[in-house]
Amino acid sequence: MRTKICGITSYEDAIMAIDAGADALGFVFYEKSPRYLTPLQAKKIIQKLPPFIEKVALFVNVDAQTVNATCKDVGATLAQIHFDADTAFYDALEIPHIKVIRAQKKEDILKYSDEYRLVDAYCEAYGGAGKQINTEWFEGINCSKIILAGGLNPQNITALKKYGFYAFDVSSGVEISHGKKDAKKVKEFIQNAC
Numbered sequence: 001m002r003t004k005i006c007g008i009t010s011y012e013d014a015i016m017a018i019d020a021g022a023d024a025l026g027f028v029f030y031e032k033s034p035r036y037l038t039p040l041q042a043k044k045i046i047q048k049l050p051p052f053i054e055k056v057a058l059f060v061n062v063d064a065q066t067v068n069a070t071c072k073d074v075g076a077t078l079a080q081i082h083f084d085a086d087t088a089f090y091d092a093l094e095i096p097h098i099k100v101i102r103a104q105k106k107e108d109i110l111k112y113s114d115e116y117r118l119v120d121a122y123c124e125a126y127g128g129a130g131k132q133i134n135t136e137w138f139e140g141i142n143c144s145k146i147i148l149a150g151g152l153n154p155q156n157i158t159a160l161k162k163y164g165f166y167a168f169d170v171s172s173g174v175e176i177s178h179g180k181k182d183a184k185k186v187k188e189f190i191q192n193a194c
Contacts, residue, residue, distance in 0.1 A: 001193045002167035004056065004147070005186060007035035009179035011045045016183050021190040024054035026080065026171070029062075029070060034178035035171065043074040056080050056098075064092035071095045080118065098147070106137040109146070118169060121150035132156070138163045154188035161193070168193050 005017040006026030014025055027042045028035045037045075046055050057076035059067050060083050067079050072095070079097040081090075090097070102122040103109050109119050121133040132151025143163045152160075153173030160168070172178075174185040 001161065001165075002147075003190050003193050004054070004167060004169040005171075005174065005181065006056070006058070006149075006169055007033075007171040007175070007179055008045065008181070009035055009037055009041075011048055013181040014045050014049060016181065017186050018050065018053055020183070020187040021194070022053070022186070023167070024056050024078075025049075026056045026058055026169070027074070027076065028058045030058060030060040030082070032060075039070050039074050042076075046075040054078055058082060064089050067097075068092075068094045100149075103133055103137070106134075109133075109137055109141065113142075113145070116145045116147065116166060118147040118149055120169075135160060135163070152189070154185055154192050157189060157192045 002023045003021070004024035004026055005022045007028055008014050008017065008025045017025060027037055029039065030036060049055065055076045056078045057071050057074065058080045071079055077096070079093065079095050080100060081097055082100045098116060098118055099112055100118045100120060101108055101111050102120055104122040119133065121131040143165045146165050147167040147169050148160065148165045149169035151173065152168055152170045157168060170189055174181055174189050176182045
């Protein structure tokens, strides 16, 4: 099972997550988030990372030019789009991207079903609220292109493997405090997810 540790704010946490087996790291470029990093801060971390790790840049309510420029500047390999955007926005992106569905009802998880997408529980704030989606919604659904996020932690991850998700994405569930990861929780999360 693939795992992404999101809300990375330091090189130490990045390397710790990689050493624990993370496939991807998330960097938050949303200024209202307690895990926000400036592009310069993220670039300093990303430049020192080993190869073959996905470096995901998370955006909320920006234009395509900002996404393109930021990702190229910092060395991100994937953009995570946490807001509703039109076709013109996605057509203008010059970097691989993933759409985020902030699901309020079962039907929402079926959006973009022909694409890999991240499904998170809806909340007013964008990401990191630790709210878990109703997992019963995934009964009988092909989840092989879904990255599940929201309210995940080392204790509840094992029971979710039966749905066959493509990957799990965690942030607050493996933290000591906002933006500071707990090495023991990260390791347990990845071990339990695999």
